[in-house]
Amino acid sequence: MEPRSHCARCGGSANRRAEVAFLEMCHQRGVQRVVVVGGSPAVREELETKLGGHISLRMVDGTERRTADRAKSDLEWADLVLVWGATELHHKVSGHYTHPASAHHRKVVHVVRRGVAALLDEAMIHLQRAR
Template sequence: MNDLGKAGLYRDLGYAPPYERLDAALADAGLSTLRKQRIAEAKKAAVREALEARFLRVCSRGECVRLAPSDSSGREQVLSVSQETCEMCGGSVNLAAVEEMVAAFASAGLQRLCVVGGSPVTRGELERLAAGRLELRLIDGQKSRTRRQAEDDTAWADRIVIWGGTQLGHQVSEHYGGPKVVQMHGRGVASLAREATRSLRRGKS
């Protein structure tokens, strides 16, 4: 069975040192012990999930540090290894991914995107980057929504992204279904934009 150095794995997942809190998180999750420096490669997905549930990767940019407390959902802030792995700005990655998504909507002759979930900050970032080029309906996943409202969203939208792994209650997401709906579990605006783009290129409608 192949194994990986923990420090290298943390870097690959976007986390900068020091790593003591990450080691403790893996120990708490039963994935490793504090004394071990290596971990089975087969545990990589579980490590990613455990760390993302507990920590928010933030780069050193002042704006990201300032905004992060309102976006952390109770997660502890840790330093990201680069701006590209920052969950707040994604470096230039967010802009590039949204540009690609806007182009994919235009190519498909579509314009209306409904997003269910995400934090206020990430929804605001998406709205800023789309800059009026898409019609957006951004749904707070922590506020109750009736089935009738969800049906109205579905009738209105060309594509609906259910942003799992974020601030999203099951009592909200369960109302959405059908061929327009895209389920995703990544974090960050870039992940959402890429998933929407992939669904458009598959011709899902």
């Protein structure tokens, strides 16, 4: 049996595996616009680098002020909103996304685990359930 590091798909990386699978699922489900609320600057940059060429992303800094109107615009624009609670995320920011009008609540995913793979795995679970 070949070691995971020889896998042409993920190279043994849990993040890479999740990125590839997430992009495939987005394509299958017609998800083109994703908002990620929270995460460190380095992780937001990584997501933009790895996913940004394939889907449209809006990355929201969870430590900076966000107006209700700006969050509403994000919710209306997005096909999927990932609120990453286990990261750098102030309640004043997350509240705009976790208490949206009923029209948007089905596209909001609360992620309570750290790590890119965990974020994308939760997104895929949500997309599978939304069928």
